[in-house]
Amino acid sequence: METTNVLVLYASKHGATRQIAEQVWRTLRDAGLHAELRDAQDAPDPGRYQAIVVGTAIYMGQWQSEAKNWLLRHQAALSQLPLWIFASGPTGQGDPAESLKGETVPQKLQALMDSLKPREVRVFHGALRTDELNLLERMAIKAVKAPVGDFRDWKAIEQWAAEISQQLDGTGLRPSETLPELQVKTAAAKASVSVIQAN
Numbered sequence: 001m002e003t004t005n006v007l008v009l010y011a012s013k014h015g016a017t018r019q020i021a022e023q024v025w026r027t028l029r030d031a032g033l034h035a036e037l038r039d040a041q042d043a044p045d046p047g048r049y050q051a052i053v054v055g056t057a058i059y060m061g062q063w064q065s066e067a068k069n070w071l072l073r074h075q076a077a078l079s080q081l082p083l084w085i086f087a088s089g090p091t092g093q094g095d096p097a098e099s100l101k102g103e104t105v106p107q108k109l110q111a112l113m114d115s116l117k118p119r120e121v122r123v124f125h126g127a128l129r130t131d132e133l134n135l136l137e138r139m140a141i142k143a144v145k146a147p148v149g150d151f152r153d154w155k156a157i158e159q160w161a162a163e164i165s166q167q168l169d170g171t172g173l174r175p176s177e178t179l180p181e182l183q184v185k186t187a188a189a190k191a192s193v194s195v196i197q198a199n
C-alpha cells in the first residue's frame with residue numbers, strides 16, 4: 001500500500017552516489033513507502049512530495065552544483081518538508097564524517113542548512129574508479145593520495161534508509177493527511193522565509 005510520496009534525488013558525476021541513492025530508494029520502497037528516484041538534472045518540483053532525501057557527491061570539498069542549486073531554488077518549499085541529505089565522498093577506512101574534518105556541510109552552505117533544517121546530513125564513504133576519471137581528476141586524486149576503490153558501506157546505507165522509513169512511519173504521514181508538525185512549520189515559514197542567495 002502506498003503510504004507516502006518520498007523523493008530520492010541524487011547528484012552524481014561518476015555513478016557512485018546514484019547507486020547509493022538507488023539503495024536508499026529500494027529500501028524505502030521495500031518498507032512499503034511510495035518512493036521516487038530522480039536525477040537532480042531533471043530538476044523535479046518538490047511540491048508533489050511529502051518527504052525528501054537528497055544525495056550528492058563531494059568534489060573538491062563541495063557538493064555537486066545540481067544538488068546545491070536545487071536545494072537553494074526550492075528552499076522555501078523544502079524548509080516545510082521532512083528532509084534528509086547524504087553526501088558521498090571520502091574513500092579509505094574509518095568514520096567518513098571524521099575524514100571531512102568537521103565539514104560535514106561545506107561552510108558556504110551552512111546558512112542554507114540553518115534555513116532547511118534537515119533531519120540529518122549523513123556522510124557515506126564513496127567510490128573512486130580510476131578508469132572512469134578524466135586526466136585532471138586522476139591528477140587531483142593522486143596529488144592528495146586519495147585511496148582508490150569502492151568504499152561504500154551498503155549495510156550503513158540500508159540502515160540509514162530504514163531509519164528514515166521508520167521516522168516516516170512514526171509521523172503517520174499519508175497522502176490525504178497533513179502532518180500537524182508540518183502545519184505549524186508552514187505557519188511559521190509563511191511568517192518568515194529568508195531566501196539565501198547562492199554564492
Ligand SMILES: Cc1cc2nc3c(=O)[nH]c(=O)nc-3n(C[C@H](O)[C@H](O)[C@H](O)COP(=O)(O)O)c2cc1C
Nearest residue numbers: 012013014015016017057058060061089090126127
Ligand atoms: C577530482 C576528485 C575530487 C574529489 N574531492 C573529494 C573531496 O573533496 N572530498 C571527498 O570526500 N571526496 C572527494 N572525491 C571523492 C568522490 O566524492 C567520491 O569518489 C564519490 O563517491 C564520487 O561520487 P560519484 O561517482 O557519484 O560522482 C573526489 C573525487 C575526485 C575524482
